[in-house]
Amino acid sequence: MPSTNTKPDWVTSFERPQGTEIKCINGHYYLYERLSVYDPKTKKKRKKSGSMLGKLTPSGFVPKQKKLDAASLDHIENLEYGASMYLYDASTDMISQLSECFPHHWKEIFVMALLRCKEQSPFKRMGYHYSVSYLSHVLGKLSLSPASITNLLNQIGTDRGAIRRYMLGNLDRSGIIMVDGHRLISGSERLEYARLGYDSKMRYLPQVNLIYLFSVSADGRLPVYYKQFSGDVPDVTAFSEILADSGLHAKDVTLIADKGFGSKENFDLIADSGLAYIIPLKRGSVEIDSFPDGLRDYEQLFTFRGHPVYCKTFTREGYNVFLYHDAALASNETADFVDRLNKKNASRDLARQKEDKRRQKGKGKLSDSELENLRPVDVTSSVGEHKWIGTFILQTNRLDLNCQQVHHLYKTRQEIERTFKSYDNTLDNSFSYMRNLHAFEAWLFINHLALQMLYGVLDRIAAYGLTSVYSFDDLIAYLKGIRVNLIDSKWYLSKVTKKTQDLCSKLDLNLKLTGSL
Numbered sequence: 001m002p003s004t005n006t007k008p009d010w011v012t013s014f015e016r017p018q019g020t021e022i023k024c025i026n027g028h029y030y031l032y033e034r035l036s037v038y039d040p041k042t043k044k045k046r047k048k049s050g051s052m053l054g055k056l057t058p059s060g061f062v063p064k065q066k067k068l069d070a071a072s073l074d075h076i077e078n079l080e081y082g083a084s085m086y087l088y089d090a091s092t093d094m095i096s097q098l099s100e101c102f103p104h105h106w107k108e109i110f111v112m113a114l115l116r117c118k119e120q121s122p123f124k125r126m127g128y129h130y131s132v133s134y135l136s137h138v139l140g141k142l143s144l145s146p147a148s149i150t151n152l153l154n155q156i157g158t159d160r161g162a163i164r165r166y167m168l169g170n171l172d173r174s175g176i177i178m179v180d181g182h183r184l185i186s187g188s189e190r191l192e193y194a195r196l197g198y199d200s201k202m203r204y205l206p207q208v209n210l211i212y213l214f215s216v217s218a219d220g221r222l223p224v225y226y227k228q229f230s231g232d233v234p235d236v237t238a239f240s241e242i243l244a245d246s247g248l249h250a251k252d253v254t255l256i257a258d259k260g261f262g263s264k265e266n267f268d269l270i271a272d273s274g275l276a277y278i279i280p281l282k283r284g285s286v287e288i289d290s291f292p293d294g295l296r297d298y299e300q301l302f303t304f305r306g307h308p309v310y311c312k313t314f315t316r317e318g319y320n321v322f323l324y325h326d327a328a329l330a331s332n333e334t335a336d337f338v339d340r341l342n343k344k345n346a347s348r349d350l351a352r353q354k355e356d357k358r359r360q361k362g363k364g365k366l367s368d369s370e371l372e373n374l375r376p377v378d379v380t381s382s383v384g385e386h387k388w389i390g391t392f393i394l395q396t397n398r399l400d401l402n403c404q405q406v407h408h409l410y411k412t413r414q415e416i417e418r419t420f421k422s423y424d425n426t427l428d429n430s431f432s433y434m435r436n437l438h439a440f441e442a443w444l445f446i447n448h449l450a451l452q453m454l455y456g457v458l459d460r461i462a463a464y465g466l467t468s469v470y471s472f473d474d475l476i477a478y479l480k481g482i483r484v485n486l487i488d489s490k491w492y493l494s495k496v497t498k499k500t501q502d503l504c505s506k507l508d509l510n511l512k513l514t515g516s517l
Contacts, residue, residue, distance in 0.1 A: 010058045015512065017490055020053065029056040053487065060495045063487050081493070082482025082500070082511055083118050084135040089511075090456050094449065097169050101162040107139050108152055113449030118476055123149045134484050134491075156445060157438030163445050164245070170224040170452075171246060176216040177224075177253045178413060179239055179275075210444070211242045213253070216412050220459035223451050228444060240273045250274035254398060256413035271397075278410055281393040287314060287321045291387055298325060302404045304411070311403040319397040322406055330390020337386065338379055345376040464507055478503045482511060 011029050016022060021034040033050025054063040091110070098106035115121040115129050127144035130136050156163070171177070213225040227242045243250055255270060255277040270277050281287060292298055298310035307328040314321040352374045358364050366374075383389070396406050457472050478500045484491050493511075496504075504511070 008058070011056055014056055014061070017492075021049065022056065023049070030054070031056060031061065054492070057495070059498075059501070061492050062495055063485055063492055077486035078494075079132055079134045079137075079484055080480055080482075081134040081484040082479035083476050084114065084133045085138075085511055086479050086509065087114050087118060087453055087457075088135060088138065090460075091453060094452065097166050098449075101166045102156070102159075105152060105156065108142055108144065108149075109156065109446065109449070111135065111139065111142060111144070112149070113446050113453065116446055116450035117453040118480070123153075137491075150439070153439045153442040154436070155442075157441035157443075160441060163441070166445075167225045167448075168247065170215065170222060171213075171248065176409060176412075177248065178214045178216055178256050178409075179242070179253055180212055180214070180257070180413070208440070209238060211238045213242065213246060213248075216409070220455070220462070221412070222455055223448065226444060226448055228441070239270075239275060243273075243275075251276065254278060254409065256409060267395075276396070276398050278394055278396040278398065278406055278413070280410070281321070281395055283388045283391065283393070285321075285393055287316070287395065288323055288393060289314070292323075292325075295325065298323075300403050302407075304407065309407065311407070313403060319395060320399060320406075322394045322396075322403045323391060324394070324403075324407060325391050327390065329392070333389045334383060337383060337389065341377055341379045341382055345379075348374040348376060460507060466506060469506075470503065475503065475507070479509075479511075 007024075007029075011022065014022070016031070019034055021032050023030050023032055031053045033053060035048045035050050036045050037048045038044075039046045052064055054061055056062075091114075095106070095110060098110055102109055111130055112123070112126055114135070115126050119125075119129050121129050124146045126149065127146075130142065130144055136142075209229040211227050211229060212223055215222045215224045225242070225246050227238070227245050229238045229241070239255065240250075243253060250273055253275055255275045257277070257279050267277075267279075270279075292312055295310055298312045300311040300313075302309055302311075304326070305328075307326070309327070310325040312323045314323065352371065355364060355366050355371055355374075394406055394410055398406065401409070454472055457475055458467075461467055461470050461472075461475065478497075481500050482496055483494045485494055503509070
């Protein structure tokens with residue numbers, strides 16, 4: 001039998017609850033109750049072992065299975081622990097800010113946001129999800145019935161001032177503030193800001209225009225501020241209003257938009273607002289008046305994600321235009337172009353063969369000119385003629401930034417575009433049935449908090465270089481498998497699967513049992 005000096009690390013690192021002891025029996029480790037009883041002979045207290053509580057294994061503590069009777073079933077509790085407590089522990093700053101801005105309802109607001117993030121839960125099921133989470137033992141009893149939540153949403157949405165105070169606390173982050181817009185479909189005919197219009201998916205439905213500010217710094221990316229507008233208000237028009245609402249100066253904000261913004265009218269509006277901007281132009285733009293004959297004619301060269309990017313600068317009055325040639329983009333576009341030409345040639349060849357057979361029988365259908373047009377395309381020459389392959393153009397009035405910095409910020413914006421995919425898909429927030437402006441405002445705020453939690457998860461995964469290995473859904477799914485059991489009035493972590501252990505190890509997660517507040 002191993003001595004106490006040779007216990008495995010998984011035994012020595014086990015956090016033994018008070019009033020218990022570990023015993024090694026035949027090479028296996030067990031957790032026993034440890035009692036202190038009075039000995040009338042020695043007139044002193046002595047240690048006495050109680051009942052065996054369970055077995056210690058490299059995978060964790062395995063509770064002893066008991067024969068259960070009907071009475072004992074009432075005392076059994078098994079709750080989700082891992083995902084809830086990870087998000088809770090990672091949200092220290094959020095909890096502190098919410099408790100200041102909403103001193104009477106911060107717990108309910110935080111729980112609703114956490115359940116939106118973890119479960120994508122509709123409000124009517126939040127009470128259930130909270131009751132089966134260990135978080136209910138940390139934050140205590142909360143009123144989360146559908147009726148209570150309805151009243152609470154109206155209270156929260158009425159207090160836009162408190163919502164603003166919370167969001168302003170995040171605007172202190174250093175770095176770039178980026179702005180972007182998103183359209184939300186409304187299922188309510190009575191919502192004040194819902195207006196009929198087309199969104200990016202060409203849906204002609206009542207919609208609300210949601211404008212967002214994002215902070216981009218060395219600490220990561222974070223959605224920090226939002227404001228809703230009527231669905232018929234253009235994004236460019238709404239930008240000046242969100243700047244006034246947030247207290248930011250235009251010089252502090254950089255608008256990084258998509259190609260749809262690259263019109264003269266929009267550039268004039270942006271210039272009038274005083275915003276800095278980085279906006280892509282369409283290929284063939286008149287701003288590029290001397291296209292490089294080859295890569296040697298580009299002026300700068302840097303790498304992005306392991307592949308070379310060439311750049312040429314066109315200096316204009318008050319702004320710069322950067323022409324980029326991305327080797328990876330060129331490779332992908334060339335391969336796609338060649339595939340399409342080869343398919344076109346194969347189709348032409350088949351058509352020529354059919355026409356030749358018909359003509360041999362004196363039943364030709366095509367004229368000589370039509371037949372001539374079916375000659376194969378010279379793939380090599382065609383690729384050479386498409387000089388724009390692998391290129392894109394960015395225009396900016398940020399004269400303090402060089403071509404590589406502008407490129408980096410634009411690529412960051414493309415990553416932020418995925419935010420709204422997460423907003424719509426991961427958090428299931430693309431459609432709202434809120435019936436009044438105040439409830440809708442509260443719905444937006446709770447989704448905003450959930451989105452901040454989601455970005456915290458993504459930033460942690462990215463910080464460990466595991467973005468290609470784990471997604472947000474992966475992390476939450478694995479952590480939700482970590483559960484706790486109530487045994488004889490004490491909580492114990494259940495056995496954890498190998499995949500969950502691997503995830504926790506790679507992301508340096510060490511979830512421990514936490515007591516109530």
